[in-house]
Amino acid sequence: MDSIIFGFDGEQLTVLLVKRGVEERTWSLMGGWLQPDESLEQAAERILFELTGLSNVYLEQLNAFGDPYRDPIARTISVAYFSLVKVADYESKLSEAHQASWFSIYDLPPLLFDHGDMVDLAIKRLRYIAALHPTGFELLPEKFTIPQLKKLYDAIYNTEFDKRNFSRKILSTNLLIKLDEKQRGFSKRGAYFYQVNLPKYQQLTNSFLNVIPSPDTMNW
Amino acid sequence: MDSIIFGFDGEQLTVLLVKRGVEERTWSLMGGWLQPDESLEQAAERILFELTGLSNVYLEQLNAFGDPYRDPIARTISVAYFSLVKVADYESKLSEAHQASWFSIYDLPPLLFDHGDMVDLAIKRLRYIAALHPTGFELLPEKFTIPQLKKLYDAIYNTEFDKRNFSRKILSTNLLIKLDEKQRGFSKRGAYFYQVNLPKYQQLTNSFLNVIPSPDTMNW
DNA sequence: GCAAAAGTGTTAACAGTACACCCATGG
DNA sequence: CCATGGGTGTACTGTTAACACTTTTGC
Numbered sequence: 001m002d003s004i005i006f007g008f009d010g011e012q013l014t015v016l017l018v019k020r021g022v023e024e025r026t027w028s029l030m031g032g033w034l035q036p037d038e039s040l041e042q043a044a045e046r047i048l049f050e051l052t053g054l055s056n057v058y059l060e061q062l063n064a065f066g067d068p069y070r071d072p073i074a075r076t077i078s079v080a081y082f083s084l085v086k087v088a089d090y091e092s093k094l095s096e097a098h099q100a101s102w103f104s105i106y107d108l109p110p111l112l113f114d115h116g117d118m119v120d121l122a123i124k125r126l127r128y129i130a131a132l133h134p135t136g137f138e139l140l141p142e143k144f145t146i147p148q149l150k151k152l153y154d155a156i157y158n159t160e161f162d163k164r165n166f167s168r169k170i171l172s173t174n175l176l177i178k179l180d181e182k183q184r185g186f187s188k189r190g191a192y193f194y195q196v197n198l199p200k201y202q203q204l205t206n207s208f209l210n211v212i213p214s215p216d217t218m219n220w
Numbered sequence: 221m222d223s224i225i226f227g228f229d230g231e232q233l234t235v236l237l238v239k240r241g242v243e244e245r246t247w248s249l250m251g252g253w254l255q256p257d258e259s260l261e262q263a264a265e266r267i268l269f270e271l272t273g274l275s276n277v278y279l280e281q282l283n284a285f286g287d288p289y290r291d292p293i294a295r296t297i298s299v300a301y302f303s304l305v306k307v308a309d310y311e312s313k314l315s316e317a318h319q320a321s322w323f324s325i326y327d328l329p330p331l332l333f334d335h336g337d338m339v340d341l342a343i344k345r346l347r348y349i350a351a352l353h354p355t356g357f358e359l360l361p362e363k364f365t366i367p368q369l370k371k372l373y374d375a376i377y378n379t380e381f382d383k384r385n386f387s388r389k390i391l392s393t394n395l396l397i398k399l400d401e402k403q404r405g406f407s408k409r410g411a412y413f414y415q416v417n418l419p420k421y422q423q424l425t426n427s428f429l430n431v432i433p434s435p436d437t438m439n440w
Numbered sequence: 441g442c443a444a445a446a447g448t449g450t451t452a453a454c455a456g457t458a459c460a461c462c463c464a465t466g467g
Numbered sequence: 468c469c470a471t472g473g474g475t476g477t478a479c480t481g482t483t484a485a486c487a488c489t490t491t492t493g494c
Contacts, residue, residue, distance in 0.1 A: 036295060040286035064284040064299045066260035075256060077297070079284045132352075147446070164448070165484065187445045189491040367473070384475070385457070407472045408465040 001043050002031040002115065004062065004082040004122040005052070007102055008139040010148070013155040014087075014102040015119055018051070020112065028112035029119070030100070031078070044081035051100060058084040058138040062122050070114045078114075082122040084138035106158065130156055134173055137196045145183050145191035146170065175201055221263050222251040222335065224282065224302040224342040225272070227322055228359040230368070233375040234307075234322040235339055238271070240332065248332035249339070250320070251298070264301035271320060278304040278358040282342050290334045298334075302342040304358035326378065350376055354393055357416045365403050365411035366390065395421055 005016040017027040032047040034040065040061065049055050062080040070076070087102070103109065105123055110116070129135055136152050137144070146167045154160055170176060175197050182190035225236040237247040252267040254260065260281065269275050282300040290296070307322070323329065325343055330336070349355055356372050357364070366387045374380055390396060395417050402410035 034286065034297075037288050039288060040284055040297070061283055063281055064260055066254065066299070068257050068259060077254075077260070077299075079286070079297075145446090162485075163446085164486085167447080169483090187491095188493045189444080189446050191446060365473090382458075383473085384459085387474080389456090408467080409463070409471080409473050410465075411473055 001034055001040070001047060002029040002065075002078050002080045002118060003044060003047055003051075004029060004080060004119055005048065006082065006084050006105075006122070006126060006139060007087040008152050008155065009087060009102065011151065011155065012104040012106070013139075013152070014104055015108065015122075016051070016085075016100055017103055017109070017111070018101075019099040024099070026112050027101075027103075027109045029080075029115045040079055041081075044079075044083075048081075048083055048085075052085060054085055058135070060125075062118065062125060065114055065118065067114065078118075080118045080122070082125065084126075084135065086139065086141055088141045127156060134170070134175055134201075137201070143179065143181070143193040143195050145193055147187075147191050149194075221254055221260070221267060222249040222285075222298050222300045222338060223264060223267055223271075224249060224300060224339055225268065226302065226304050226342070226346060226359060227307040228372050228375065229307060229322065231371065231375065232324040232326070233359075233372070234324055235328065235342075236271070236305075236320055237323055237329070237331070238321075239319040244319070246332050247321075247323075247329045249300075249335045260299055261301075264299075264303075268301075268303055268305075272305060274305055278355070280345075282338065282345060285334055285338065287334065298338075300338045300342070302345065304346075304355065306359065306361055308361045347376060354390070354395055354421075357421070363399065363401070363413040363415050365413055367407075367411050369414075 007014045007016060016030065018030050019025075020028045020031070030047060030051045032043065032050070034043045035046075038046070041059065044059055044061075045055060045057075048057060048059065059081055060083070062082045064077060064079045066077040068075055070078070105119070108116070108119065111119065126135075130153070136149055136156070139152055140148060147163070149170065150161055150163055150166050153166070176194040177197050179193040179195060181193045183193060184190050227234045227236060236250065238250050239246075240248045240251070250267060250271045252263065252270070254263045255266075258266070261279065264279055264281075265275060265277075268277060268279065279301055280303070282302045284297060284299045286297040288295055290298070325339070328336070328339065331339065346355075350373070356369055356376070359372055360368060367383070369390065370381055370383055370386050373386070396414040397417050399413040399415060401413045403413060404410050
């Protein structure tokens with residue numbers, strides 16, 4: 001069981017890596033073993049919690065990896081999960097037991113076994129999901145500004161979105177609630193904070209894979 | 221390892237089920253065990269081949285299922301694959317060793333273990349994928365007509381698409397090559413056969429998960 | 441008062457939707 | 468000659484995409 005943990009530091013989309021193994025020379029994904037009475041998802045939650053102290057986090061099964069030679073020592077199957085965490089919540093909760101560190105997805109070190117493939121696939125999946133559904137909030141604090149959200153999407157897709165179209169599109173979902181408060185200290189004018197309309201958002205997340213096109217609405 | 225095998229009989233979207241287990245009283249998905257030197261995908265291909273004699277088939281990992289009590293006898297993890305097969309190719313290749321039979325997805329018998337969940341998830345995934353990418357061809361013979369294709373999509377989504385809009389959308393992908401030949405015997409006028417522009421299609425399939433939105437092209 | 445980021449509106453092109461008629465042919 | 472399914476076109480509507488100027492405020 002391995003975990004691809006995504007974060008966002010305000011500029012870069014990042015992945016959390018640890019030093020693991022006997023030699024502790026190479027970086028790897030956070031991982032662990034499935035316990036006898038755990039479901040896969042429970043194990044993924046536990047592993048995430050052990051490293052970050054976080055629970056109630058966006059978590060999704062990515063894929064099972066089972067190349068017979070992926071681990072040169074023993075034949076193992078790994079089910080990879082990926083999660084989106086709010087880096088601010090995490091901060092110092094980072095378990096001291098692991099040497100863990102965030103890396104930009106555009107500047108990763110060599111990784112153990114097939115962990116590089118896992119990260120690549122996770123990035124693809126994240127891009128895929130985030131393009132179809134408004135998921136970005138999962139990587140931002142409770143309160144965030146539209147420019148922050150745009151920077152996140154810029155980072156995910158390594159591009160630059162048009163801020164006018166971007167904010168129109170986001171706001172048209174009616175998923176964001178504008179707060180009276182402004183972000184201070186970053187820009188002179190200050191940007192309004194927003195927060196997610198949680199009930200509405202959760203209704204959506206439950207059904208990402210449930211969306212059935214109505215007649216003539218296929219989207220090729 | 222379990223396999224959700226989809227087919228299309230011209231009217232209904234169907235799933236291939238077998239009688240398995242000691243008592244052979246309940247239906248189940250086709251499954252098998254991973255061999256020591258096989259990758260997951262190789263195992264899925266082998267299992268599919270053993271039952272249907274087919275290879276070179278659309279095959280995709282669905283999910284790993286690992287509820288601790290999914291199999292009441294032993295703790296097992298199952299990686300489920302789903303595949304789309306051309307029923308016509310298959311026909312009598314059906315291995316006699318297994319009692320196998322096609323069921324409409326709208327009329328399934330009770331299934332072993334969590335196989336019902338697997339099928340449900342596979343149907344969702346198929347709907348999801350087919351709405352975003354032109355995959356339907358995988359379930360039809362080499363040569364097929366537009367009305368056949370429309371019937372397939374009607375069956376997948378349990379709805380009725382508008383034939384004018386449907387054919388315009390399909391043809392606008394430029395993925396279909398019109399043949400000179402007409403289907404005879406089914407309708408009086410006869411419908412033209414088409415076949416897939418394979419190179420173009422394969423380029424696409426390789427990148428279903430690679431599609432990166434260009435700026436301002438997110439699709440919420 | 442100016443630099444830097446926030447915020448907002450308009451237009452043109454395109455895609456999606458709804459809808460109806462003619463065509464070819466076997467019987 | 469008529470019933471059945473095959474094939475096509477058009478007008479309307481909504482969405483996407485491209486683009487530029489004004490506002491606020493810390494310094």
